[in-house]
Amino acid sequence: MAPSEFFPLTPGLRWAYEHRSSEFEGVEIVELALEALPGTPPGSAARATLLRHPPEAPSREYSYDIRATGTEVFSEGGILGLTRREFPLPPKVGQRWVEPPDINEIVSDRETVSTPAGEFSGCLKVNTYLAAGDSGCAVRYYAPGVGYVFEEYSSETWGAQVKLIRFSR
Structure with missing residues (x-):
């Protein structure tokens, strides 16, 4: 599977998504749409x-x-407001990377995840150990052909959950 399949950047x-957080009561609905990023090759970046x-x-x-470079998929924001390396390219089980003070690891590429949008198999699973595990943890999943489908984030100061509810091409 092409690495971009876990995080498609097609305009x-x-x-x-449904977004729940300890920062507010209830459920926030978040809609996300991609458009071409001027001056970049197709599939390599998006706004x-x-x-x-x-x-x-x-x-x-x-x-x-x-952006998807030759070495990583990198987001300059997102539903949780985090700038981060989503995962290295090509993604391989056992890969670890540090974004100080956090440690990230791809722990599986065969996960099945159910969300309100459906059941997704062959998902990439990334664990994040906040402050090397001293401050909490997060787990996120990327489905082939769909991208980011689920995340649970739990730190000393806040927690959040993100679930895909709709996807369209």
Whole structure:
């Protein structure tokens, strides 16, 4: 499977997620759409636009860039507001990388994950050990052909869960 299959950067793709967080009550719906990033080869980068529908608050929108280089997929933002290396390219089980103070590891490429959008098999699973595990942990999953489908994040200061509810091409 091509590495980009776990994080497709095709303009026109659209996702919708349920986002729960210890920072607010209820469920926030987050819509994400990709558009071409000018001056970049197709499939290597995209501009992501997030439209947030928080519970009992006005909707808000912002954009950030995502890039797939020869060595990594890197996001300059996202639903949890984190700038991060999503995973190295090509992704391989057992790969570890450090984004100080956190340690990340690809622990599987055969996971099955169920979300309101359906069941996804052959998923890439990434574990993150916050402050090397002293501050909490996170787990996220990327489905082939779909991308980011689920994340659970738990630190000393906050927790969050993100689940895919819709995907369209």
